Amino acid sequence: MRAAAITLRPYTVLAINGRPDSADMKQKLLYKTQKAYMLFSLLILVISAPLFYFLIEGMYLEETEETLELHRKEFMTYHAPGLSESDIPVWNRMSRDLKIEAATFPLKRDSVFQQLYFDTLDQEHEPYRVLLSPVLIHEKPYHLRIRLSMVESEDLITNIVLLFSGIMLLLLAGLYGITRYFSKKLWHPFYDTLNQIEHFEIDKNSPLVLPETPVEEFQRLNTALNNLASRNSLIYKSQQEFIENAAHELQTPLAIFQAKLETLMQQRLTPEQADVVLSLSGSATRLNRLNKNLLLLSKIDNQNYGGKEIIRLKDVIEKMLGFFTEQAHEKRISVTVHAACDGETSSNPVLAEIVISNLLLNAIRHNAENGVIIISLEKTSLSISNTGPSTALNADKLFLRFSRPGTASHGSGLGLAIVKKIADLNGWTISYTYCEHLHVFRLAF
Amino acid sequence: MxxxxxxxxxxxxxxxxxxxxxxxxxxxxxxxxxxxxxxxxxxxxxxxxxxxxxxxxxxxxxxxxxxxxxxxxxxxxxxxxxxxxxxxxxxxxxxxxxxxxxxxxxxxxxxxxxxxxxxQFNGKNTVRFREIGIDLLSKTVNVNDTPVELTKKEMELLLFLVGNQNKVLSKGALAEHLSGDMADMLDNHGFVYAHIKNLKRKLSDAGSSDYIKTVYGLGYKWQA
Missing domain, CATH: 3.40.50.2300 (Response regulator)
Known part of the structure; x- marks a missing residue:
């Protein structure tokens, strides 16, 4: 029975793995691995770009300073010895980047610094690297000012860093794409399997078919699942057979019991004895009903009611209504029918009758004196509403076997389980709501 | 037989x-x-x-x-x-x-x-019980040649009672006979009482003796 109970509620399985309402919080496996990749790549990119920039800049500055020093040495070696004092203004006029200035302030050592100069051609300030060096020309102290433009170097560095970043980005994007593609391909059999299990129903006769995969782990998973499913199906089937056999075996002793009771009824009985016989007869009827419903359930499971045909629910209701209105009137219950259309759907006709009669039966059985029953048939749904207990029923348990709302009920506890089973078989949905003092059972077909 | x-x-x-x-x-x-x-x-x-x-x-x-x-x-x-x-x-x-x-x-x-x-149907299909005659083909009932207007359910009930004469019939058995499988789903067999009452009245109105006896607590009996 347990396996059957679980299949009646496909959501129980979900509920174990994690509540369905938190399912959208869950992330895909692929997303998780990709997230780590992406974070690492981004980090590398963010750190490496400035680092690269400063490194190149440093190297370039070093290079510039060496050049400045070289210029100084050149000047001191080739030009300074032949330079007279009167030549200095001429030199300064001819040379743009190497000037000889009077030592207006004391300077002991060479000094290198960055300075902006106004470029008259471009009409803007340009950065220069400047070497200021104390020199002696003909025993007189001068300051030698050598400068080198940094404009081109800055452009160069920026370009190099951009290029580097671009290549890096391309590399990472490529890596991301490739891992994504391969992960997807790799996990494909897994998702296939997942899909199959999600749609597997133990009470349907279709077996679980998991495809072969070349990946060993997935093949193991599939084999294990196949074994699990076939074992469960076998157990389910044998349970089903057991229920059916048990119910059949019970029919004969029940028949004897009932026959003996009827024989007993023919005797002259005292009122006390008659009460006992009556109570026994009531129990026999209940037992019989229970047994019939159990048989019916297993017959539906075993697909004894296969042949579907187009039926009109309106006709089914009309056929049943006579008996049920008679029953309803006895409890002073008024029955109203709103049939907006024929309610055409496909089902085994016997099963459709069982659904309608079980629903109507409940509407009468759990109704109050002077209550109402409203049957309304629309294009794709049928709702049967009735007055009754003033609290809503537990909708989760309602359609389970043997979950009666109260102890007072004389039902078999299988009526709604049968309705649910037939609805599932026909691809209908049955739902329950309690609104405006009415218990509403809605069948969508 | x-x-x-x-x-x-x-x-x-x-x-x-x-x-x-x-x-x-x-x-x-x-x-x-x-x-x-x-x-x-x-x-x-x-x-x-x-x-x-x-x-x-x-x-x-x-x-x-x-x-x-x-x-x-x-x-x-x-x-x-x-x-x-x-x-x-x-x-x-x-x-x-x-x-x-x-x-x-x-x-x-x-x-x-x-x-x-x-x-054994030889052109006629009738059941007789003393003054009551039931014609199953024309679905008519006569008491000493006085026709009695019975509903389909009352007719079935009469036939069932006469067939099981001198037997105590439980309400459950009567309900099941009248409504088939549906009856054993409901515990309420009050509708049997309503049909019995009507049948009794119609038969006695037509001049028949009262054969239908109520058996305390259990059901009814056609007393021959």
Missing amino acids: KILLIEDEGELAASISDYLKSNQVICEGASTLASALDKIHLYDYDCILLDLNLPDGDGFRLLSELKKLDKSDGVIITSAKDTLPVRLEGLQLGADDFLTKPFHLSELLARIQALVRRK
């Missing part, structure tokens, strides 16, 4: 036979397929009650045998196994009716009577 009761459950067979005997039905018993086959070769019966699950074989064999012997005995299958294929096979092999176990003895008797009436 003579019937053959093929049933391997001794207790059930005894109850059925007791019940039928007191309503002028002679009941011969067979508890195995072999003895049943012997009996149908030797005698003719008005009706045969056939249990399908017999210790030495399938009850269907008896149906084929009857066909082979070209006998026209009416057959009612009484089986615990009630599935559409079983029903169809039974009817195809020539069974006339199908009664699923457990059943009410009163229902069994009513079915036997209906079957026998159909088989």
Whole structure:
């Protein structure tokens, strides 16, 4: 029975793995691995770009300073010895980047610094690297000012860093794409399997078919699942057979019991004895009903009611209504029918009758004196509403076997389980709501 | 009326036979397929009650045998196994009716009577009880030639009561006879009371004696 109970509620399985309402919080496996990749790549990119920039800049500055020093040495070696004092203004006029200035302030050592100069051609300030060096020309102290433009170097560095970043980005994007593609391909059999299990129903006769995969782990998973499913199906089937056999075996002793009771009824009985016989007869009827419903359930499971045909629910209701209105009137219950259309759907006709009669039966059985029953048939749904207990029923348990709302009920506890089973078989949905003092059972077909 | 009761459950067979005997039905018993086959070769019966699950074989064999012997005995299958294929096979092999176990003895008797009436149908199909005449073809009831207007349900009820005369009939059995399978789903058999009341009134209005007795707590009885 347990396996059957679980299949009646496909959501129980979900509920174990994690509540369905938190399912959208869950992330895909692929997303998780990709997230780590992406974070690492981004980090590398963010750190490496400035680092690269400063490194190149440093190297370039070093290079510039060496050049400045070289210029100084050149000047001191080739030009300074032949330079007279009167030549200095001429030199300064001819040379743009190497000037000889009077030592207006004391300077002991060479000094290198960055300075902006106004470029008259471009009409803007340009950065220069400047070497200021104390020199002696003909025993007189001068300051030698050598400068080198940094404009081109800055452009160069920026370009190099951009290029580097671009290549890096391309590399990472490529890596991301490739891992994504391969992960997807790799996990494909897994998702296939997942899909199959999600749609597997133990009470349907279709077996679980998991495809072969070349990946060993997935093949193991599939084999294990196949074994699990076939074992469960076998157990389910044998349970089903057991229920059916048990119910059949019970029919004969029940028949004897009932026959003996009827024989007993023919005797002259005292009122006390008659009460006992009556109570026994009531129990026999209940037992019989229970047994019939159990048989019916297993017959539906075993697909004894296969042949579907187009039926009109309106006709089914009309056929049943006579008996049920008679029953309803006895409890002073008024029955109203709103049939907006024929309610055409496909089902085994016997099963459709069982659904309608079980629903109507409940509407009468759990109704109050002077209550109402409203049957309304629309294009794709049928709702049967009735007055009754003033609290809503537990909708989760309602359609389970043997979950009666109260102890007072004389039902078999299988009526709604049968309705649910037939609805599932026909691809209908049955739902329950309690609104405006009415218990509403809605069948969508 | 003579019937053959093929049933391997001794207790059930005894109850059925007791019940039928007191309503002028002679009941011969067979508890195995072999003895049943012997009996149908030797005698003719008005009706045969056939249990399908017999210790030495399938009850269907008896149906084929009857066909082979070209006998026209009416057959009612009484089986615990009630599935559409079983029903169809039974009817195809020539069974006339199908009664699923457990059943009410009163229902069994009513079915036997209906079957026998159909088989012995000689242009007229009527049931008489003293001043009351029931014509099953025209579906009319007369009390001393006074026609009585009965509904379909009241007519069925009358026939059932007369057929099971002098037997206490529980409300459950009556409800099941009137409403079929649906009745045993409801605990409320009040509608039986309503039909009985109407029937009683209509019959006495037409001048019939009051044969329908209420049996305390249990149900009703047609007192002959």
